[in-house]
Amino acid sequence: MSNAVSTAPKAAVRGTDSQHTEQRKAALAWLTIPALFFFLVFAVIPLAGVLILSFTSWDGIGAIGAAGLDNWFSVLADPGLYNALGLTFLIMIVSWLVQTPISLLLGVFTAGSQRYRAALAVLYFLPLLLSSAAVAIAFKALLDPNFGLATGLGLPFLAQDWLGVPQLALGLVIFVIAWQFVPFHTLIYQGGVRQIPKSLYEAAQIDGAGTIKQFFHITLPQLKYTIITSSTLMVVGSLTYFDLIFVLTGGGPGNSTRILALDMYLRGFRANLMGPASVIAVILVIIGLALALFLQRLGGKDKQGSQLEGL
Amino acid sequence: MSTVLKSNAQEARTASLGGSAAASRGMGQRLRRLNIPGGLGGWLWLAIIILPVYYVVITSLKTQAGYFGQNPLALPTEPTLENYQLVLEADFAQYFMNSAIVTLGSVIPTVLISFMASFAIVRGGGRFLKLVNGMFLMGLAIPLQATIIPIYLMIIRLNLYDSLLALMLPSIAFAIPLTVLILSNFIRDVPNELFESMRLDGCSEWQTMWRLALPLTRPAIVTVAIYNGLHVWNGFLLPLVLTQSPGLRVLPLGLWTFQGEFSVNIPAVLASVVLSTLPILVLYVIGRRQLLAGLTAGFSK
Numbered sequence: 028m029s030n031a032v033s034t035a036p037k038a039a040v041r042g043t044d045s046q047h048t049e050q051r052k053a054a055l056a057w058l059t060i061p062a063l064f065f066f067l068v069f070a071v072i073p074l075a076g077v078l079i080l081s082f083t084s085w086d087g088i089g090a091i092g093a094a095g096l097d098n099w100f101s102v103l104a105d106p107g108l109y110n111a112l113g114l115t116f117l118i119m120i121v122s123w124l125v126q127t128p129i130s131l132l133l134g135v136f137t138a139g140s141q142r143y144r145a146a147l148a149v150l151y152f153l154p155l156l157l158s159s160a161a162v163a164i165a166f167k168a169l170l171d172p173n174f175g176l177a178t179g180l181g182l183p184f185l186a187q188d189w190l191g192v193p194q195l196a197l198g199l200v201i202f203v204i205a206w207q208f209v210p211f212h213t214l215i216y217q218g219g220v221r222q223i224p225k226s227l228y229e230a231a232q233i234d235g236a237g238t239i240k241q242f243f244h245i246t247l248p249q250l251k252y253t254i255i256t257s258s259t260l261m262v263v264g265s266l267t268y269f270d271l272i273f274v275l276t277g278g279g280p281g282n283s284t285r286i287l288a289l290d291m292y293l294r295g296f297r298a299n300l301m302g303p304a305s306v307i308a309v310i311l312v313i314i315g316l317a318l319a320l321f322l323q324r325l326g327g328k329d330k331q332g333s334q335l336e337g338l
Numbered sequence: 339m340s341t342v343l344k345s346n347a348q349e350a351r352t353a354s355l356g357g358s359a360a361a362s363r364g365m366g367q368r369l370r371r372l373n374i375p376g377g378l379g380g381w382l383w384l385a386i387i388i389l390p391v392y393y394v395v396i397t398s399l400k401t402q403a404g405y406f407g408q409n410p411l412a413l414p415t416e417p418t419l420e421n422y423q424l425v426l427e428a429d430f431a432q433y434f435m436n437s438a439i440v441t442l443g444s445v446i447p448t449v450l451i452s453f454m455a456s457f458a459i460v461r462g463g464g465r466f467l468k469l470v471n472g473m474f475l476m477g478l479a480i481p482l483q484a485t486i487i488p489i490y491l492m493i494i495r496l497n498l499y500d501s502l503l504a505l506m507l508p509s510i511a512f513a514i515p516l517t518v519l520i521l522s523n524f525i526r527d528v529p530n531e532l533f534e535s536m537r538l539d540g541c542s543e544w545q546t547m548w549r550l551a552l553p554l555t556r557p558a559i560v561t562v563a564i565y566n567g568l569h570v571w572n573g574f575l576l577p578l579v580l581t582q583s584p585g586l587r588v589l590p591l592g593l594w595t596f597q598g599e600f601s602v603n604i605p606a607v608l609a610s611v612v613l614s615t616l617p618i619l620v621l622y623v624i625g626r627r628q629l630l631a632g633l634t635a636g637f638s639k
Contacts, residue, residue: 055462055543059470062455062514065447069489069511070477076488087490129383136380147380149626151387156618158572160590161611164597165394168604176393179411206386214630259479266481270574274594288483295487296579304487311484319479 074312081305087296098302108307110282111290115314118201118286119265125205126212126261127254133209134216135246148217152210162207163274170199193283196276200284203275204268212257219253220246259322263315287311398422398609405605421609425596430613432585433592437571440502440588444509444570449563451510452517453555457547459518460525461533471522477515482508483575490579504580505588509573513566524558525551557628564621564629571618589614 084094102108137148154162169175170189177185189199227245236244269288272278278285278293285293287307295304397405398421400414408415459471489508490499498504528551536546552559577591587595596610622629 052461052463053466055458056464056466056470058454058458058462058547059467061451062474062518063470065451065507065511066474066477066514069492069508070480070482070485070514071473073485073488073492073508074480076491077485080487080491085491132379133383136376143377144380147384148630150384152622152630153387153391156568156622157611157615158574158590158593160572160574160593161615164593164607164611165390168397168608169390169393171604174405174410174604176389176410179393179409206390210387263479263481267483269483270590273574274597288481291484292486292575292579301487308484308487311481315481315484316476316479 077305077308077312080301081309083302083305085301086299087301088299094302098306102303102306105303107282107285107290108310111285111287111307112310114197114283114285115266115287118197118204118268119262121201122204122208122265123258123261125201126209127258129205130209130212130257131216131250131254133213134218135220135242137213138217138220148213151213154207155210155214157207159207159270160274162203163271166199166203166206166275190276191280193280196280196284200268200272200276204265204271207271208261208264212261215257215260216250216253219250223249255322255325259319262318262322266311266315287314394608394611397605398612400605402603402605421603421606422613424600424603424606425610425613428592428596428599428610429584429587430589430592430596430610433587433589433614434617436502436586437588440505440509441567441570443502443506444513445563445567447506448510448513448517448566449559452514452562453521453552453559454547455514456518456521456525457551460522461543461546461551471518474515474518478519482512486575486579489576493580499580500582500586502581502586505570505573505576508576508580509570513569517562517566520562521555521558524555528554557631560625560628564625568618 080091081098082094082096083091084098085091133151137144137151157165167190170177170185170187172178172186172188175185177183187195189195223246227249228241231241231245267288268286269292272284272286272289273292276284278289288311291304291307291311294300294307393411396413397410399417399419400408401416401418401420404414404416455470455474459467485508493499493504493507498507532550532554533546536550541549572590573588574590574594577586577588581587581591584595593610593614597607600606
């Protein structure tokens with residue numbers, strides 16, 4: 028581009044130079060090949076595969092046969108699907124409502140400079156280290172009405188049949204999910220808070236804004252993209268709360284905690300109906316993509332630039 | 339909400355609230371008043387986090403009689419390690435080895451190939467790289483667990499069913515999108531002048547990648563390695579679907595089956611929970627600063 032305004036000899040030099048750069052840049056594409064290979068073979072092809080399998084019948088062992096739209100008709104006519112869909116969205120929304128304020132406030136809290144907060148933070152993040160299987164097993168023991176927390180703390184209202192009553196089991200699932208995932212989102216918010224330019228607070232101070240005003244007019248708006256990042260991970264992640272629920276409730280009692288991912292597994296690998304299970308998988312993918320696109324919209328495009336707006 | 343809001347005022351150094359700085363300098367009384375609600379919330383959350391952990395640890399040290407006889411939150415009167423012995427006899431050493439193999443075998447390739455791809459995406463140009471980047475970004479939005487059925491089919495057809503390699507291959511693929519995103523954010527932060535000077539010194543892009551970009555993004559690399567490592571170490575669905583021999587169980591799966599077999603012996607079950615977490619806990623104690631600082635920076639960009 029600059030060739031036009033430069034003098035002739037210089038233009039010639041720059042021409043070969045930029046050509047060189049172009050070549051160098053294009054040559055770099057080779058470096059993506061290994062990552063691309065793995066991603067194509069074990070993510071993109073399976074993604075196409077799941078769509079194809081949704082039009083077949085397969086028991087997981089034998090031959091795969093064509094099934095046309097049969098799976099789709101049978102799954103879409105199955106009230107179990109709508110139960111699973113409803114539960115998935117319910118858990119997603121309630122989890123978001125529970126986890127976001129707690130993570131945000133804890134993030135702000137742990138971003139503080141006091142020593143004791145740093146020490147607390149170290150313990151806050153312990154659940155991050157545990158596998159979902161371990162967490163689920165621990166809570167099952169903890170909630171034993173006779174030998175668990177209820178007796179230990181002397182709080183009889185904790186002695187419920189947590190895994191036997193649908194509403195209680197659902198509440199428990201949401202609580203344990205929060206227990207396990209709030210630490211991670213706290214970490215994200217902590218980082219977000221630390222990146223807010225100090226000058227904004229100084230300016231607000233001069234204008235006489237109090238702490239609460241500062242929180243709502245500076246901290247919260249400045250955390251907009253952090254909130255979107257955290258929410259995206261939370262919402263899309265909620266589609267895959269499989270392991271925790273599988274070990275904790277197994278989808279029960281009845282079908283009261285049988286979310287989509289679990290429904291897919293149980294149909295496919297327990298009932299040996301891979302076709303219908305693939306239909307559920309396709310629905311999961313569509314929901315995930317739609318949610319991510321929606322949240323992206325909320326965030327707008329130019330992330331880096333707009334974050335520093337008003338400086 | 340206002341509890342932590344108020345405590346917010348104390349964050350003189352990080353958030354630099356001018357007034358709170360003044361408060362902490364001058365009025366000790368005000369400082370204490372403001373600190374209480376935030377601190378209270380903080381300690382409450384600590385209790386919620388610690389209580390289950392405490393319960394698991396002390397119960398794992400109790401005898402069966404102690405479990406049935408004592409207050410559940412009391413320290414064991416006769417602490418015993420026999421539960422741990424029972425767990426170790428149930429092949430947990432083998433599960434541990436399997437988990438370690440799968441984790442290292444997934445994380446090292448993931449980080450290596452993702453780093454190369456990130457470098458190309460940031461430093462290179464052209465339609466192809468844009469397309470690749472877009473594809474990885476889309477991978478972030480897809481719940482990759484939904485692809486488990488075709489992966490199961492592929493693993494069977496590749497004759498890899500019931501092998502540790504079967505767990506590594508999809509783990510690598512699933513981890514690539516986020517790893518590339520975080521690493522390319524960090525490589526983008528390397529000042530352009532440094533790349534220029536490498537070029538003027540006659541270094542090829544390949545050399546620049548290893549000698550300049552790699553050392554400068556080391557903290558990010560450690561972070562994504564730990565993050566991915568945690569994910570693979572704790573992963574449950576892939577081992578559940580893709581393996582079947584007891585000898586190939588990884589820790590979470592081992593935990594689950596152990597819990598099924600020993601459901602009446604809660605102290606032993608909880609000992610297995612502690613034992614399976616112990617290695618990660620040791621790593622956390624050693625690498626805490628790096629992990630927390632890295633994760634905060636990586637996701638808040």
